[in-house]
Amino acid sequence: MKKFLFIYLLFSTFVYSQVEDKYDSKKTDLPYWVQEMYSETPDPGKIELLYNNYYKENKFIKNKHTQYYKRWKRSLSREINTEKNSITPRKIMNLNLPEWECVGPFDFDRNAASTSYAAGAAHLYTVEQSISNSNILYAGGATCGLWKSLNKGLQWIPLFETELMINTVYSLEIDFTNPDIVYFSADDNLYRTINGGNSYELLYEMSFIKDIVMHPNNTNILFICSEERLYQLNISDNNLETLVFGDVLELEFHPTNSSIIYIVRQIGNKTEFLKSINSGETFDIYDSGWPSPNSNDEQLRTEIAVTLDNPNRVVALATGSANGGSGLYGIYVSDDQGENWEFRCCGVQAGGVPSETNMNLMGWSHEGLDDGGQYYYDLALAINPNNADNIHVGGVNHWVSNDGGYTFTCPSKWSWAADSENTKYVHADIHDIKYYNDDLWIACDGGIFYSNNLGDTIHQRMFGIAGTDFWGFGSGFSDGDVMIGGTYHNATLLKDNDTYIQGDTLEGTNELGGWVSVCGGDNYRGFVNFGDNRKVYLDEWGSGGGYKLSGDRTIPLEGFSMSVLSNASYTTGESSNLEFDPRCFNIIYIGNNDILYKSFDNGYSSIPIYDFSEKVTSIEVGWDNPDIIYVATYDGYWSEKNVWRSEDAGQTFVNITPTFPGVVADDWIPFDITVSSENANHVWIARCPNSLSYSSYDGSKVYKSTNGGENWTNITGVGLSGENITNIEYLRGSNDGIYLGTRKNVYYKNDTMTEWILYNNKLPLSTYSTQLVPYYKEQKLKNGTNRSVWEVDFYESPTPSAQIAADKLTINCMNDTVQFVNHSAMSTDNASWSWSFPGGNPSSSTEENPLIIYSNEGLYDVSLTINDISGSDNQTILGMINYTNNPLTMGGFDCDGTCQEGFMNTVLILEDSYGDGWNGNSLSIMVDDILLTQQTLSNGYYDEINLCIPIDINTCVEIIVQEGGWPEEVSWSIVNENENEVLSGGSPFYNQLYENCPIYGCTNSDAINYDPDANNDDGSCCFGEFYTIVMEDSYGDGWNGNTLVVGNYELELEEGSNEEEIICLEGDLSCFNVVCDGGDWQYEVSWIIYNPQGNIVLSGGAPYDGCFLEGCTDPIACNFNIEATFDNGNCLYPDENGDCENIILNEYNINTNFYTISDLLGRNINQSESQYIYIQNNNGKITKNVIFK
Structure with a gap:
């Protein structure tokens, strides 16, 4: 299927x-x-x-x-289903549903401390300034639709966001005489507004539109470049005419003669330049000096530009690959209206290997020294209308020539955003550059940039555009104005209340309450600690995995290291969340690759608790019973996805994946999980396709269980038709209220509703929900999307739901103070708290987040009663705080900070040669399989940490360094009180301090894999032979349900194109059964069985039913085995007397000494019928072969 x-x-x-x-x-x-x-x-x-x-x-x-x-x-x-929702915006408003409101990012604070080297906030494809009114602009976004500015880009407003289901606007054109008339392309459609965006009309459906150009002398005539043809559209008589067939990339008019039109067309492995001298009636190709790649090269994109300063000049920016290099193919200039072309830059030929004399203007280097780039994705060209020698080129970087295209310089590299004195910064990946007299506009993957002095100083001009495309998103539980998320193109966007300003220092865009772009690259993650909203979690770029917020835009953020980072991916359903224990904001569950980790210290150290052999994605921990954990796993794009449940805090898991036909039919669809805060057995799963949905998905999207996944109920209904779910979120304090985020909408349903309701009043019609986050204090739902962050009032006001939490659950004499926090779902309206701490000091409190001290060892209960405008709730957690002075829980230290008896004082020296910390590398010390401590270098070159290590040589002390990023930079040593080195190493590393730890292996000396050093048997002993099984799939998507049974082993290639397994086959002289069958696409399946010597003993495909056995296959040998299928080279032959082991057939009494005599095929014979006979015992096994002389 x-x-x-x-x-x-x-x-x-x-x-x-x-x-x-x-x-x-x-x-x-x-x-x-x-x-x-x-x-x-x-x-x-x-x-x-x-x-x-x-x-x-x-x-x-x-x-x-x-x-x-x-x-x-x-x-x-x-990708989305672009059919409109069954409920129109007008009907939604009539339902009196709350209205969504965007809360940014609208811009970014580039001059803040800790700003990203590649700061940005939106992804724009094009920007156009009105010729008749220079204050009016329109812009097209990659994910956020169409925008308009009335004050020259200082503020922007959206157009048609709740009327048209569009995301990408690639091209637009403003009427030269009337700024209210605008033509724009979206989703292969051509639209028009004639009233400045109050309404729109669909003019034509056509293939992808790459350029829209208005006739300079007739505003009723448009030229439309599409991937199939060049059209001329006469608006006045609604006449659409094809002028040129083919993939037409762009069009330019001669600046002073509108009869002359230039176009670029892509054909085969090259582009062509065509010119019309009769207003488009006919076009001719002009290729004298134009790029002409050979059959092994290519040149697939070219931008052209003209200038009023030299009307006959045409400049071409050609990209592709040639002569061993790729990126810039060449800058070509024609000064005779395209009749002849001159190659001007760079180097002496097209393409070529980049060098100082052959710069590649399309790469990432500001010196032009690297190959490649993204030259079929980001490309722009403009010429100063008042200076034909001033040429601007856009690729990854912004380049400028002042000599007509012979030489270029890069005024600011794409990664120099953090330099506050750099006044020429433009974000990477430039899609559009346009001159309007002295106004220079640039649209790129980071927003819109503007200069009014030929690029000498460049400012951001995007304030108001909600175009940040979040890949991850998190918001504070106790402070909802702390928000963070990794974004596509624009690093990680962070909001910390009013810490940052809205954009740069231009008038009108410097108010507080803005966002800052931090770290770098295309980032995925974004989480906020629920108990300490000053701690946020993100990608590791420069942070180590986390930041502590400074609250001051002039003070850098302080990074802290995470020992492992959560899984993150471009693909829906393949990322993992950080899941906090609801009782403790420093206990985090993290899915990293196939392993579920648990951290007790805010991620600084982590312990692997379960290996699923499948990538860990969604994680949920029970609120009323944190021993209950749900995990979703992802074993590959087309592999079967699973849901698991643990009742013992992650020590064991059982598979609870639903088996409904709709789930089984498309079992490759990933899951997202949410759980009730009142009953951990109430759990919901949403199926979140990683590509567009299919017919079997439409009625199989959301499931609910009230018994921990033992049984499931399909609650999809009909209201979700055409939707692709992206995430699911439980509303605490509700009647099992559930919010669903989809690729374009948000829905809500509780147990009293028969159907899901569309909850998108004033939300743009096509809004991809990356993550929904409830903010209970203000009764708001936040939505991190591909159009920035939006929020809305809850559909209903939930009743309070009490939850006690603290910074730690185990304390000791060195650390006897507990910071309790209110983790309750409640409104701030008429809020109150009443705490009880028997055995603590104080023993009660009415503060929201009290600090309590304990003095004696023991277990302590904690109670909390809450009230808000909607009611009250209470919770008691028995034995929540465990006060113990156990040496291992104290890291070997005593109450006075010295090492306890039985431990020696040492110093751990951590070093990083690069000076940016250990980047995820971590050092753990295990004592008898219990973690004593885990350390890392958060940042910098060097650190020293006091450690206490057991001195009993009979103790198992293991030093383990887990590899992270850039392990070659890591070094460490442990020195004792006398400054003598105890141990040292790098990353990765493993060693025992006293060499007496358990060594696992086969301890039976009769086994072929006996390990004389092993002192703990691991069950791996083999008393036969090891065989290697190579499984292959010609298509590369696994065996699609086929399995290979070899002896007692059942094997399967679950995904991919190949895999190896080693098995132990034991037995006497019987043939080992081999069966391969049971799935689809069997012609793709193949397998090979190798013996220990590396010889192929059997191979096949599917279906297959047979067997194999190694042995002697020579019928004349004494030890011939009639069942052997592969000769192992161990045949034994009769002695010089012609018998085997002195056995003479005539001396045998057939009736008493053996069961039958048979020939090679197993047929009973008389002695005279065959030269070779085989003696079988009464179990049917061949014991001897005898030759008649």
């Missing part, structure tokens, strides 16, 4: 390739994952597997293919 999904996947790939052409797609030396990605029917699962395997063996270096992969994978998860 999975193969039929390519009908959609091909469409998705086609849609994405409209924006970005494939790079070097005809080359045969590309990595396999790139070749598959550029194929006609790319399979995301196969590409994902090939990509991951490739970068296991090769160092990751960002390049044009990896960037294409990232954008392509994202596009699969963001």
Whole structure:
């Protein structure tokens, strides 16, 4: 069934390739994952597997293919069904539903401390300034639709966001005489507004529109460049005419002669320049000096520009690959209206290997010294209308020439945002550059930038545009004005109340309450600690995994290290959340690769508690019973996804995945989980497709269980038709109220409702919900989206739901103070708290977050009663606080800070050669399998930490360094009181301090894998032979349910194209049964069985039913085995007397000494019928072979 999904996947790939052409797609030396990605029917699962395997063996270096992969994978998860919702905006308003409001980001505070080196806040494709009114502008976004400014970009307002289900506006044109008339493209449609955005009309449906150009002398005539043809549209008589067939990239008019039109068309592996001298009636190709790649190269995109300062000049910015280099193909200039072209930059030929004399203007380097770039994705060109030699080029960087295109300089690298004295910063990936007299506008992946002095100083001009595309999002529980999220293109966006300003220092955009762009790259994560809202969690760029907020835009954020980071991906359903124990804000569950980790110290150290052998994604911990944990897993793009439940705090898990037909039919769809705060057995799962949904999904989207997943009820209903769910969130204090985020909407349902209600009043019609976060204090629902962050009042006011929490649950004489926090779901309206702390000091409190001291060892109960305008609730947690002076819980220290008896005082020296901390590397000391301490270098070059280590040589003390990023920079040593080195090393590392720890292995000397050093048997003993099984799938998506049974082993290739398993086969002389069957697409299945010597003993495919046995296959040998299928080279032959082991057949009494005599085929014979006979015992096993002389 999975193969039929390519009908959609091909469409998705086609849609994405409209924006970005494939790079070097005809080359045969590309990595396999790139070749598959550029194929006609790319399979995301196969590409994902090939990509991951490739970068296991090769160092990751960002390049044009990896960037294409990232954008392509994202596009699969963001495709939407563009049919309009059954409930119109007017009907929604009539339901009196609360209205959504955007809370930013609208811009970013570039000059704040800790700002990202690549700061940005929105992703824009185009910006246009009105010719008749320079204060009016329109802009088109990649995810956020159409925008308008009335004050030259100082503030922007959205157009049609609740009327049109559009995200991408790639091209637009403003009427030269009337700024209220605007034409724009979206979703392969051509629209028009004639009243400045009050209303719109759909003019035509056509293929992807790349450029819209109005006739300079007739505002009723438009020229439309599409991927299929060049159109001329006469608005006055509604006449649409085709002028040129083919993929037309752009069009320019001669600045003083409107009869002359220039266009660029892509055909084959190149572009063509065409010119019309009769207003478009006919076009001719002019190729004298124009780029002409050979068959092994390509040149697929060219931008052209003209200037009033030299009307006959045309400049062409050509990109592609040639002569061993890629990126800039060349800057070409014609001074005779395109009749002849001169190659001007860079170097002496097209393309070529970048160097100081052959700069690549499309790469990431501001010196032009790196190859490649994203030249089919980001490309822009403009010429100063008053100076034909002043040329601006946009790629990853902004480049400027002042000599007509012979030489270029980069005034500011894309990664220099953090330099507050840099007045020319432009975010990376420039899509549009336009001159309007002295006004210079740039649209890029970070927003809109503007200069009124030819680029000498450049400012942000995007305030108001809600275009931040969040990949991850989190908001504070106790302070909802702390928000953070990793974003596409724009690093991590952070809001800390009124700490940051709204944009740069331009008038009108410097109010407080803004956002700052921190870290770097395309980031995924965003979480806020529920008990300490000054701690946020993000990607590791420069932070180590977390930041402590400063509350002052002039003070840098302080990073702290996470020992492991949560899984994160471009693909919906493949990321993991940070899940806090509801009782303690320093206890975190983290899904990292296939392992569920638990941290007791805010992620600084982490303990692996369960290995699922599948990537951990959604995690939920029971509120009323934290021993109950739910986990969703993701084993691969097309692999079966699962849901698990633990009742013992993660020590064991059982699979509780629903088995409804709709779930089984598309079992590759990932899950998101949410759980009731009142009853941990009440759990909901939402199925969140990682590409567009399919027919079986429509009635199989949301399930509920009231018994911990033993049984499930389908609660999808009909109200979610056409929706693709992205996340699910429980509303505490409600009647099992559930919010659903989808790729375009939000829904709500509680147990009293028969259907889901569409909850999107004033929310843009196409808004991808990355993560919903309830903010109970203000009764708001926050929504991190592809259009910034939105919030709305709850559908209903929940009753209070009490929850006690603290900074720690175990204390001792060195650490006897507990910070309790109110983790209750309640409004601030008429809020009150009443705490009880028997045995604590004070023993009661009415503060929201009291600080309590304990003096004696023991277990202590805690109680809390809360009240707000909607009611009251209470909770008591028995034995919540455990006061113990156990040496291991105190790290070996005594109450006075010295080492306890039986421990020695040592110093751990941590060093990092680069000076940015250990980047996820961590050192753990285990004592008899219990974690004594885990340490890391959060930042800097050097740190010293006092440690207490057991001195009993009979104790098992293990030193383990877990590898993180850049392990080659890590070094450490442990020195004792006399400054003598005890142990030292790097990363990764393992050693025992006293070499007496358990050594696991086979302890039976009769086994073939006996380990004389082992002192603990691990059950691995083999008393037969080890065989290697190689399983392969020609398609690369696993065996689709087929299994291979070999003896007592059942094996399966669950995903990917190959896998190896080693098994132990034991037995006498019987043939080992081999069966392969049970699934789909059997022609893709193959397998090989190798013996210990590396010889193939059997191979096959599916279906298969047979057996194999190694032995002597020579019929004349004494030890011939009639059942052997593979000769092992151990045949024994008769002696010189012609018998085996002195056995003479004539001396045998058949009736008493053996059961039968048979020939080679097992047929009973008389002695005279065959030269070779075989003696079998009464179990049917061959014991001897005898030769007649």
